[in-house]
Amino acid sequence: AAGALVYVGYEIYLMRHPAEQEVPEEGKKTLVVLGTGWGSVSLLKKLDTENYNVIVISPRNYFLFTPLLPSCTTGQIEHRSIMEPVRNFLRHKKTAVKFYEAEATKIDYKKKVVYINDESEIKGNVRTSEIAFDMLVVGVGAENATFGIPGVREHGLFLKEVGDAQKIRRRIMDCCETAVFRDQSPEERARLLHMVVVGGGPTGVEFAGELQDFFQDDLRKWIPEIQDNFHVTLVEALPNVLPMFSKQLIDYTERTFKEETITIRTKTMVKKVHEKYxxxxxxxxxxxxxxENIPYGLLVWATGNALRPVVKDLMMQIPAQKDSRRGLLVNEYLVVKGTEDIWAVGDCAIANYAPTAQVASQEGAFLARLFNNIAKTQAIEDKLSQLSDLQSKAPNKEERDQVFADIKELQKRLRRVKQMGPFEYSHQGSLAYIGSDKAVADISWLTGNVATGGGLTYIFWRSAYLSMCWSMRNRILVVMDWAKTKMFGRDVSR
Ligand code: NAD
Structure with missing residues (x-):
């Protein structure tokens, strides 16, 4: 039918206009999903929305493919290439899903209400509202950890959202252009061109690698005056970077950074941040x-995750959560402990795994299966109760036997549907780009815990990330960005 959803292969659909979607039936349970990150979006992708009245709330009306965010800080990839509008994938659902661009400011778990706030720059007449839920999925992620270190928020730049990558990109160019301003003193020039990254986890390492590439491939050619002073330093409190990788890959990363002339300062803890040092x-x-005091022009702060206030507040309301410090404790079905109708996925949940995109997306997919199953179970149970009514009213033995056979069949199906095991994470491996066309990979499924680094791994890294992109549209845009950079270099405009 005109406008209906038609899958034509290679993840290309003919459009379904939202106006042609079915509306949720009266009486369906309201399922509220908070967030549009890895966890929530992977839930929405697989959820049969006809079973619920689904409402999605997030301050971001797009999904962001975070593994390629460090590449956006140098213009290797344009940010829109790794964004996918929520409305774009929700319109492919058979039954319409409501989306509100707003921040959830409070969850009242006893009243079963979420309070939301529209933070947009354009001020509408209505800025706040409350949404009642029957079931709630909390997938709001985390915020940047600063450990209360003074000056971080004022002077450091984070790397979590699109806006952060844009700010970093502007700051890099600002530092370079200001450093070569007429009559700039040598000390000030050296300070402005000192790029400091705090945190030797994958975010810090990947960003440092991308930044050094930017300098090697483009900046030093376009602005030769910065050649002697441009320098990247990675500061890490622990004795080594990338603690989640094997010793062999840590050594490989440290060697590669040395060749790239990136300085790694391990066992160095930042205590205070000032405007210039x-x-x-x-x-x-x-x-x-x-x-010691270390002067900087650019400071990127990548020291991991901290709880969002809305999650902290929810934890305070639930006695079973009071002792948790790092996030919402969940059981093996991802139900928030101490509640019955609230689930949590991704970085805001504590399920004994590292807070990675891989974990979040598997958790989201698990919840979709769980919710689809709950709906199927409900439908079979309804049918069963109808049949047992019918059986008692059946006029003759033949019909009674027929209904009895149907009941048996349905009971068998019900047992199958109900047999859903708990969530189990299947680790596919860790990957990180480390600059100069090299990557490190700890992959368990390929050849039994193989740890590789180098150029081939880089090709693997590129293809793996490309295949993980949300849509064919994203994939094409990313490949075009890579080709553009190869041909013309990165864009050095601010
Ligand atoms: P992280 O928590 O992995 O690393 C932060 C680092 O900062 C730690 O090593 C810590 O010792 C250091 N640190 C903290 N305070 C410090 C201070 N005051 N001074 C100096 N160093 C300090 O953080 P991340 O890299 O943002 O990663 C967050 C999560 O996301 C992790 O679970 C990570 O595995 C995941 N991630 C994975 C990838 C990938 O697989 N490629 C990429 C990005 C993030």
Whole structure:
């Protein structure tokens, strides 16, 4: 039919206009999903929306493919290539899903209500509202950890959202252009061109690698005056970077950084951030603590995740959550402990796995199966109760036997549907780009816990990330961005 959803292969659909979607039937349970990150979106992708009245709430009306976000900071990839509008994938659903662009400011778990706030720059007449739910999925992610270190929020830049990557891109160019301004002193030039990254997890390492590439491939050719002073330093409090990788890959990363002339400062903890320098405490070989000031032009702060206030507030309301510090404790079916109708996925949930995109998306897919199953179970149980009515009213033995056979068949199906095991994470491996066309990979499924690094791994990294992109549209845009950079270099305009 004209306008209906038609799958033509290769993830290309002929459009379904939202106006042609079915509306949820009266009496369906309201399922509210908070967030549009890895967890929530992977739930929405697989959820049969005809079973519920689904409402999605997020301050971001798009999904962001975060693994390629570090590439956006240098213009290697344009940010819109890794964004997918929520409305674009929701319109492919058979039954319409409501979306509100707003932040959930409070969840009242006893009243079963979410309070939301529209933070958009354009102020409508209505800015706040409340949404009642029967079932709630909390997939709001986390915010940047600062550990209360003074000056981080004022002077550091984070790398979590599209806006962060854009700010970093502008700041890099600002530092370069200001450093070569007429009569700039040598000290000030050196400061402006010192790019400091705090946090040696995958975010910090990937960003440092991308930034050094930017300098090597483009910046030093376009602005030769910065050649001698441009320098990237990675600061890490622990004795090594990338703690989740094997020793062999950590060594490989550290060697590669040395060749790329990126300085790694391990066992160095940043204590305070000032406008133009950081105060860091390092531990010498004799165990002695040394405090020093490190000047910077750009400071990128990548020290991991912290709880969002809305999650903290929810935890305070539930006695079973009071002792948790890192996030919402969930059971093996991802139900928030101490509640019955609230589930949590992704970085805001604590399910004994690292807070990664891989975990979040598997959790989301699990919940979709669980909710589809709950709906199927309900439908079979309704049918069963109708049949048992029918059986008692059946006029003759033949019909009674027929209904009895149908009941048996349905009971068998019900047992099958109800047999859903708990969530189990299947780790597909870890990958990280480390600059100069090299990547490291810890992959368990390929050849039994193989740890590889180097150029071939880089090709693998590229293809893996490409295949993980949300849509064919994203994939084409990313490939075009890579080709564009190869041909013309990165765009150095601010
Ligand atoms: P992280 O938590 O992995 O690393 C943060 C690092 O910052 C830690 O090593 C910590 O010791 C250090 N640190 C903290 N405070 C410090 C201070 N004051 N001074 C100096 N160093 C300090 O953070 P991340 O890299 O943002 O990653 C967050 C999560 O996302 C992790 O679970 C990670 O595995 C995942 N992730 C994975 C990939 C990938 O697989 N390619 C990429 C990005 C993020």
């Amino acid at each position: 950081i105060e860091a405490e390092s531990t010498g070989p004799d165990g002695q603590k040394i405090t």
